[in-house]
Amino acid sequence: xxxxxxxxxxxxxxxxxxxxxxxxxxxxxxxxxxxxxxxxxxxxxxxxxxxxxxxxxxxxxxxxxxxxxxxxxxxxxxxxxxxxxxxxxxxxxxxxxxxxxxxxxxxxxx
Amino acid sequence: xxxxxxxxxxxxxxxxxxxxxxxxxxxxxxxxxxxxxxxxxxxxxxxxxxxxxxxxxxxxxxxxxxxxxxxxxxxxxxxxxxxxxxxxxxxxxxxxxxxxxxxxxxxxxxxxx
Numbered sequence: 448x449x450x451x452x453x454x455x456x457x458x459x460x461x462x463x464x465x466x467x468x469x470x471x472x473x474x475x476x477x478x479x480x481x482x483x484x485x486x487x488x489x490x491x492x493x494x495x496x497x498x499x500x501x502x503x504x505x506x507x508x509x510x511x512x513x514x515x516x517x518x519x520x521x522x523x524x525x526x527x528x529x530x531x532x533x534x535x536x537x538x539x540x541x542x543x544x545x546x547x548x549x550x551x552x553x554x555x556x557x
Numbered sequence: 558x559x560x561x562x563x564x565x566x567x568x569x570x571x572x573x574x575x576x577x578x579x580x581x582x583x584x585x586x587x588x589x590x591x592x593x594x595x596x597x598x599x600x601x602x603x604x605x606x607x608x609x610x611x612x613x614x615x616x617x618x619x620x621x622x623x624x625x626x627x628x629x630x631x632x633x634x635x636x637x638x639x640x641x642x643x644x645x646x647x648x649x650x651x652x653x654x655x656x657x658x659x660x661x662x663x664x665x666x667x668x669x670x
Binding site: 478482491492495497537544546549550 | 561563588590597598599600601602605607612613615648650656657658659660661662663664666
């Protein structure tokens with residue numbers, strides 16, 4: 448099915464490092480959602496973006512809606528062990544359906 | 558806790574059996590979604606309700622799948638004559654508006670043996 452491209456697919460980082468991941472789409476959209484999912488659990492909403500260029504923070508997390516409306520990035524500052532998990536982006540172009548990315552798997556080394 | 562709840566959390570069934578899952582959305586949310594997630598993939602949209610009306614169904618939702626939301630509150634997803642390929646995590650989400658934030662439940666993990 449349709450999915451967004453997320454990169455990197457996985458990353459190992461040292462505790463305390465900053466992390467950056469992004470999501471790209473071939474089409475224009477009007478909402479970006481970023482989620483974190485732990486094994487065996489449902490995704491937890493981190494940040495929602497509604498306007499091109501919008502920059503939103505949630506604690507150590509910062510996400511931006513790309514100006515072209517085709518991409519978004521998520522930054523995590525000063526990573527900690529509990530940041531480990533899979534990060535998904537999701538977008539909608541105005542229909543009811545949300546399309547999810549392929550996920551970025553983050554592992555934090557203490 | 559007033560988040561989205563799903564029941565059961567885990568279900569193991571034999572091929573050919575019918576299963577039913579329940580989702581209770583956040584109480585003030587009138588929009589409800591079902592997704593399926595297989596290992597290593599992001600959630601895939603199955604169907605969407607606004608109040609009791611089922612407004613969209615994915616092609617992934619074969620005729621063995623049926624979803625209902627009879628009173629615009631909780632929803633059920635039934636799979637008839639389960640197949641091994643139905644093994645997945647079934648996620649429910651609710652939203653107060655469209656487009657808007659979607660809040661997920663913990664999921665129901667289905668294993669078909």
